[in-house]
Amino acid sequence: xxxxxxxxxxxxxxxxxxxxxxxxxxxxxxxxxxxxxxxxxxxxxxxxxxxxxxxxxxxxxxxxxxxxxxxxxxxxxxxxxxxxxxxxxxxxxxxxxxxxxxxxxxxxxxxxxxxxxxxxxxxxxxxxxxxxxxxxxxxxxxxxxxxxxxxxxxxxxxxxxxxxxxxxxxxxxxxxxxxxxxxxxxxxxxxxxxxxxx
Amino acid sequence: xxxxxxxxxxxxxxxxxxxxxxxxxxxxxxxxxxxxxxxxxxxxxxxxxxxxxxxxxxxxxxxxxxxxxxxxxxxxxxxxxxxxxxxxxxxxxxxxxxxxxxxxxxxxxxxxxxxxxxxxxxxxxxxxxxxxxxxxxxxxxxxxxxxxxxxxxxxxxxxxxxxxxxxxxxxxxxxxxxxxxxxxxxxxxxxxxxxxxx
DNA sequence: CGAGTTTTGAACCTATCGATCCATAACTTT
DNA sequence: AAAGTTATGGATCGATAGGTTCAAAACTCG
Numbered sequence: 359x360x361x362x363x364x365x366x367x368x369x370x371x372x373x374x375x376x377x378x379x380x381x382x383x384x385x386x387x388x389x390x391x392x393x394x395x396x397x398x399x400x401x402x403x404x405x406x407x408x409x410x411x412x413x414x415x416x417x418x419x420x421x422x423x424x425x426x427x428x429x430x431x432x433x434x435x436x437x438x439x440x441x442x443x444x445x446x447x448x449x450x451x452x453x454x455x456x457x458x459x460x461x462x463x464x465x466x467x468x469x470x471x472x473x474x475x476x477x478x479x480x481x482x483x484x485x486x487x488x489x490x491x492x493x494x495x496x497x498x499x500x501x502x503x504x505x506x507x508x509x510x511x512x513x514x515x516x517x518x519x520x521x522x523x524x525x526x527x528x529x530x531x532x533x534x535x536x537x538x539x540x541x542x543x544x545x546x547x548x549x550x551x552x553x554x555x556x
Numbered sequence: 557x558x559x560x561x562x563x564x565x566x567x568x569x570x571x572x573x574x575x576x577x578x579x580x581x582x583x584x585x586x587x588x589x590x591x592x593x594x595x596x597x598x599x600x601x602x603x604x605x606x607x608x609x610x611x612x613x614x615x616x617x618x619x620x621x622x623x624x625x626x627x628x629x630x631x632x633x634x635x636x637x638x639x640x641x642x643x644x645x646x647x648x649x650x651x652x653x654x655x656x657x658x659x660x661x662x663x664x665x666x667x668x669x670x671x672x673x674x675x676x677x678x679x680x681x682x683x684x685x686x687x688x689x690x691x692x693x694x695x696x697x698x699x700x701x702x703x704x705x706x707x708x709x710x711x712x713x714x715x716x717x718x719x720x721x722x723x724x725x726x727x728x729x730x731x732x733x734x735x736x737x738x739x740x741x742x743x744x745x746x747x748x749x750x751x752x753x754x
Numbered sequence: 755c756g757a758g759t760t761t762t763g764a765a766c767c768t769a770t771c772g773a774t775c776c777a778t779a780a781c782t783t784t
Numbered sequence: 785a786a787a788g789t790t791a792t793g794g795a796t797c798g799a800t801a802g803g804t805t806c807a808a809a810a811c812t813c814g
Contacts, residue, residue: 360760361810382672384582388802398763399803405761409802462675472734473671474580477660483735490734514747521731521740522747526720529727533719536670536688537681545716546723549751552710556754558790559780586772596793597773603791607772 367405370395374406375416379467380459382474383413414481420467421489432496439504440555443497443523447547450527454534454543463534494520501554510554519554526550565603568593572604573614577665578657580672581611612679618665619687630694637702638753641695641721645745648725652732652741661732692718699752708752717752724748 377386377394388409391402406412431445454463468486476483497520504510512519530543538546575584575592586607590597604610629643652661662668666684674681695718702708710717728741736744 359812360758361762361812363761364810380675382582384580385672385676387800389800398761400762400764400805403803460675462681464675465671469730470671472730473663473668474583476733476735477578477658477662478583483660487735512747512750514750515743518743518747521736522724522744525727525731525736525744526724526748527727528730529723529725532667532670532726532730533723535674537674537685538719538723542719545713546720549710549712549716549720550724552712552754553747553751556750558782558788559792560782561791562780585770587770596791598775598792598794601773 363401365395365397365401370397370402370405371412371415371419374412375420375467378413378416379420379457379464379470382470384474414485417467417471417482417485421485424466424468425489425493428493429496432500438507438509439500440509440551442500443504443554444547444551446523447527447530447550450530451540451543451547454531454538455540462537463531465535466528466531469528469531490524494524497523504554512554512556522553523550561599563593563595563599568595568600568603569610569613569617572610573618573665576611576614577618577655577662577668580668582672612683615665615669615680615683619683622664622666623687623691626691627694630698636705636707637698638707638749640698641702641752642745642749644721645725645728645748648728649738649741649745652729652736653738660735661729663733664726664729667726667729688722692722695721702752710752710754720751721748 373394373396374391377390381390386409388399388402391397391409391412392399395402397405402412406415428446428449431449432442434442434445437445453466457464468489471482472486476486494517498516501510501516501519501523505516510519514522526546530538530546533546534543571592571594572589575588579588584607586597586600589595589600589607589610593600595603600610604613626644626647629647630640632640632643635643651664655662666687669680670684674684692715696714699708699714699717699721703714708717712720724744728736728744731744732741
């Protein structure tokens with residue numbers, strides 16, 4: 359039919375996602391995206407329409423990857439509810455330790471985007487809200503399970519506990535971006551668990 | 557000696573701070589700053605040298621105002637240690653409720669700046685680190701006091717508890733920016749306190 | 755091989771970015 | 785009132801932003 363692509367769209371999307379993750383939306387120029395992906399302007403605009411649209415796809419990919427992995431942990435039937443949440447927090451610590459640039463954690467793209475764009479981009483805000491709702495629902499289900507299996511002893515409302523865990527994970531991300539090391543993040547995670555098992 | 561200023565430098569700084577707080581550093585143009593402050597370009601550049609320098613002064617002002625107010629709460633000798641931290645969390649909830657634009661919380665300028673700039677601006681990162689250190693020290697002192705006055709019963713290391721509280725406050729800020737309402741933030745604050753009083 | 759289709763790279767577009775320049779206004783001091 | 789100094793508004797700067805155009809390239813299919 360026609361001339362085929364010389365590049366892998368998914369790999370390009372990954373590179374763009376990483377760039378937005380490192381630098382943020384505004385600070386990432388289309389030139390940065392060309393260099394990160396190895397594509398020319400035409401190819402980027404031909405494939406992704408605009409910087410805005412490319413960002414949206416990159417964010418969707420990030421959300422899909424990350425939330426899927428995290429919800430899988432919360433579904434691990436081999437573990438008690440509390441241990442599933444411990445595993446989730448450990449995954450967050452690992453993520454903050456792995457994804458770094460310039461000696462600092464990159465944080466989490468959804469947290470970063472909440473800060474940078476949620477207030478002035480309704481579509482992005484909607485994506486983030488749906489993701490948060492999904493994660494809160496999963497957390498809440500695990501917490502209710504933990505109430506039954508005895509691993510979560512807090513008498514607080516399960517929804518409140520879920521929102522607390524979600525918020526505290528965001529706080530761990532901010533701490534990582536602020537320079538906190540692995541041991542610090544691990545100690546925070548332990549205290550988070552204390553609130554659920556009091 | 558010479559022609560006097562037609563404007564109040566502190567008021568202009570406040571307006572600039574608010575703009576950076578609402579829109580972030582990159583998304584704030586010098587034109588935005590002119591409109592927000594009511595000054596002309598010349599006056600802004602004559603007074604503040606550059607957008608970068610103006611931001612630094614705005615951030616310093618924010619840090620000074622906010623951290624001073626928060627540390628004052630932690631020093632209130634009329635309250636138990638736990639109640640001081642409760643008061644701090646209540647102040648955070650109030651702040652998230654008060655400072656809004658477009659139906660959303662503005663979050664916290666230091667958190668926002670950690671996300672947007674800490675990785676690529678060493679001077680800004682330094683300011684944020686010093687502020688964090690100051691707040692952690694105050695939190696730690698209050699937690700150690702709480703151990704003595706009996707209001708904080710967690711056996712965890714005081715430093716770890718302090719970092720937990722600091723991180724969780726950041727998480728509350730993110731939650732607020734993500735759309736959480738006052739009741740949600742209050743419930744998160746209650747669970748944070750559970751971790752300290754278990 | 756040739757017609758048809760899409761991709762690609764380079765040149766190019768307009769708008770806006772942060773920042774500077776300069777003539778004039780507005781003040782103090784002598 | 786004159787000299788000296790700073791503030792101000794408007795014009796302007798080069799650089800870069802995101803995005804478009806277009807001709808050549810590279811493929812498939814008949």
